[in-house]
Amino acid sequence: MTSNILVTGGAGYVGSHTVVELINAGYSVVVLDNLVNASMESIKRVEEITGKSVPSHSIDLLDRNALEGLFKKYKFSAVMHFAGLKAVGESCELPLLYYKTNLVGTINLLEVMKENGVYNMIFSSSATVYGAPVYLPLDENHPVGGCTNPYGKTKYFIENMLIDLCKADNQWNIILLRYFNPVGSHISGKIGESPQGVPNNLMPYVAQVAVGKRKELTVYGEDYDTPDGTGVRDYIHVVDLALGHLAALKKLDEKCGCKIYNLGTGKGYSVLDMVKAFEKASGKPIPYKITARRLGDIASCYADASLAENELHWKAERSLDQMCEDLWRWQSMNPNGYL
Amino acid sequence: MTSNILVTGGAGYVGSHTVVELINAGYSVVVLDNLVNASMESIKRVEEITGKSVPSHSIDLLDRNALEGLFKKYKFSAVMHFAGLKAVGESCELPLLYYKTNLVGTINLLEVMKENGVYNMIFSSSATVYGAPVYLPLDENHPVGGCTNPYGKTKYFIENMLIDLCKADNQWNIILLRYFNPVGSHISGKIGESPQGVPNNLMPYVAQVAVGKRKELTVYGEDYDTPDGTGVRDYIHVVDLALGHLAALKKLDEKCGCKIYNLGTGKGYSVLDMVKAFEKASGKPIPYKITARRLGDIASCYADASLAENELHWKAERSLDQMCEDLWRWQSMNPNGYL
Numbered sequence: 001m002t003s004n005i006l007v008t009g010g011a012g013y014v015g016s017h018t019v020v021e022l023i024n025a026g027y028s029v030v031v032l033d034n035l036v037n038a039s040m041e042s043i044k045r046v047e048e049i050t051g052k053s054v055p056s057h058s059i060d061l062l063d064r065n066a067l068e069g070l071f072k073k074y075k076f077s078a079v080m081h082f083a084g085l086k087a088v089g090e091s092c093e094l095p096l097l098y099y100k101t102n103l104v105g106t107i108n109l110l111e112v113m114k115e116n117g118v119y120n121m122i123f124s125s126s127a128t129v130y131g132a133p134v135y136l137p138l139d140e141n142h143p144v145g146g147c148t149n150p151y152g153k154t155k156y157f158i159e160n161m162l163i164d165l166c167k168a169d170n171q172w173n174i175i176l177l178r179y180f181n182p183v184g185s186h187i188s189g190k191i192g193e194s195p196q197g198v199p200n201n202l203m204p205y206v207a208q209v210a211v212g213k214r215k216e217l218t219v220y221g222e223d224y225d226t227p228d229g230t231g232v233r234d235y236i237h238v239v240d241l242a243l244g245h246l247a248a249l250k251k252l253d254e255k256c257g258c259k260i261y262n263l264g265t266g267k268g269y270s271v272l273d274m275v276k277a278f279e280k281a282s283g284k285p286i287p288y289k290i291t292a293r294r295l296g297d298i299a300s301c302y303a304d305a306s307l308a309e310n311e312l313h314w315k316a317e318r319s320l321d322q323m324c325e326d327l328w329r330w331q332s333m334n335p336n337g338y339l
Numbered sequence: 340m341t342s343n344i345l346v347t348g349g350a351g352y353v354g355s356h357t358v359v360e361l362i363n364a365g366y367s368v369v370v371l372d373n374l375v376n377a378s379m380e381s382i383k384r385v386e387e388i389t390g391k392s393v394p395s396h397s398i399d400l401l402d403r404n405a406l407e408g409l410f411k412k413y414k415f416s417a418v419m420h421f422a423g424l425k426a427v428g429e430s431c432e433l434p435l436l437y438y439k440t441n442l443v444g445t446i447n448l449l450e451v452m453k454e455n456g457v458y459n460m461i462f463s464s465s466a467t468v469y470g471a472p473v474y475l476p477l478d479e480n481h482p483v484g485g486c487t488n489p490y491g492k493t494k495y496f497i498e499n500m501l502i503d504l505c506k507a508d509n510q511w512n513i514i515l516l517r518y519f520n521p522v523g524s525h526i527s528g529k530i531g532e533s534p535q536g537v538p539n540n541l542m543p544y545v546a547q548v549a550v551g552k553r554k555e556l557t558v559y560g561e562d563y564d565t566p567d568g569t570g571v572r573d574y575i576h577v578v579d580l581a582l583g584h585l586a587a588l589k590k591l592d593e594k595c596g597c598k599i600y601n602l603g604t605g606k607g608y609s610v611l612d613m614v615k616a617f618e619k620a621s622g623k624p625i626p627y628k629i630t631a632r633r634l635g636d637i638a639s640c641y642a643d644a645s646l647a648e649n650e651l652h653w654k655a656e657r658s659l660d661q662m663c664e665d666l667w668r669w670q671s672m673n674p675n676g677y678l
Contacts, residue, residue: 095503150503164434
């Protein structure tokens with residue numbers, strides 16, 4: 001048996017882009033996805049892009065037996081754990097679903113990994129674990145745990161589990177990657193973010209306005225302490241983010257124990273910056289209206305990305321224009337996503 | 340069907356004492372326990388004390404089907420959720436076991452409660468959620484989340500789940516009781532704390548020294564900033580603690596939503612205070628040796644217990660001497676616990 005990388009949530013947005021880069025770099029990949037918030041169409045597209053077939057399994061991490069079966073079928077050298085629910089608003093309405101899916105899914109995965117002697121993991125964490133910034137840019141030593149919604153708490157709780165696991169047993173090598181705001185798409189326009197219903201994130205919403213699916217963008221607050229009053233975030237091209245995972249995978253070979261890295265660009269852009277950049281890339285006007293601030297939103301959030309550069313030798317390289325051009329290509333080629 | 344109180348972990352130390360007080364107050368009780376860290380002998384003793392039979396089920400909260408069966412068999416008006424692993428040191432060595440047992444067990448319980456329309460819960464939390472005190476006495480508004488061990492983190496994480504659940508769905512009424520340090524036993528000497536192996540907590544260790552099972556007590560640190568240099572804690576008689584649960588149960592009738600209360604006495608005693616009090620109660624010398632501080636231990640920890648007094652109309656009433664006399668009665672009548 002050759003050694004494979006198991007990618008949980010591999011049919012999702014970040015997962016599918018990472019699968020492309022893994023295959024391009026010569027890795028063997030096995031995808032697991034429960035398809036609750038994704039479509040196997042994305043894996044077909046990955047196969048078109050890469051010219052390789054990708055073994056994919058429609059398995060829920062809560063189905064312990066199916067998971068055990070998968071680990072019997074393949075030999076994995078590492079697991080990239082993207083699977084999980086991720087909508088902030090929904091998590092406030094359905095906290096038990098979020099705690100169950102994200103925590104129990106991860107606990108099952110860790111147990112089955114251990115039973116099969118697989119001790120290498122890369123986990124999709126989020127800058128949301130930092131809560132409201134005490135200082136900027138956010139480095140990895142910034143205090144964590146100030147999350148106010150169940151989604152963010154699940155990321156923080158899982159980080160704790162993984163850190164404690166590495167402390168207790170030095171066989172484990174686990175890298176926590178704290179994502180800032182992934183946007184954009186693969187340059188082919190074949191894969192991208194395909195939200196169900198109303199997009200939760202800014203750029204998919206903007207793209208749906210451009211393509212005529214939504215009337216106008218709602219901007220929440222123009223009175224933040226930022227250059228133009230709208231919220232500032234660190235948007236990172238999803239392909240750069242995917243490449244960050246490959247850099248982390250190499251780090252695992254060093255038997256690194258538990259490591260934590262921000263994956264961001266280090267640059268902050270405002271909502272209006274993003275709207276302008278997307279109008280330029282798409283040639284479409286993005287009508288918007290300003291309303292009141294949204295509870296729980298912060299003014300600014302951007303990364304100190306130097307630790308990943310120093311230790312993983314990885315740096316985000318794609319520009320804001322590329323993010324918007326690639327997103328527009330995906331959106332205009334696939335106005336309804338994978339549907 | 341009459342309405343029952345389900346007591347998870349009802350064969351354990353705090354659970355069994357609470358079952359006695361529930362029955363004495365006229366409640367119908369059903370006990371669930373996986374017996375991993377408890378013995379059904381405690382329930383036999385509860386039956387001797389109360390003269391009532393106590394329906395008891397050897398069920399693990401991780402066994403979802405068995406749990407569903409129990410909720411089909413009985414109609415519950417509320418759940419007192421004591422079940423969980425609780426040894427700090429062990430939790431550092433076996434974090435995944437602790438996260439799984441405590442978190443997944445609680446998630447299963449909440450799901451099955453919801454499916455059966457049971458929305459009232461009292462949860463055994465702990466003063467450990469406060470982490471290192473920023474001020475003393477600890478009131479319920481003290482910052483939480485500074486726990487450094489997986490056991491304490493599971494209490495903190497579960498508190499978060501329960502708070503979020505109440506926020507999302509106002510059918511839920513959940514009271515989080517933050518225990519300080521329960522000691523002592525029922526006055527009959529028939530039930531008490533029966534630790535497996537070397538006791539993790541001070542007073543069971545002291546009692547085993549008195550009864551000749553252990554040679555001497557080890558006191559960790561005599562250079563803390565406390566009156567005699569040894570660590571100060573808020574010891575509460577387990578029967579007072581049990582009565583706090585009955586007071587909380589009445590509060591649930593008010594459809595109180597989510598409430599949080601300290602259960603402590605408000606008084607701090609040092610390790611050496613406790614040793615002296617136990618020597619007096621038992622008439623036995625307690626030899627001890629002083630060694631270095633233990634990592635993660637804090638100097639002092641005691642409650643502001645006024646909120647429970649004001650809102651639950653409950654107050655700890657048993658003295659330090661009673662705690663020691665009752666513990667000694669249990670220990671001398673049962674030198675090997677329930678074994």
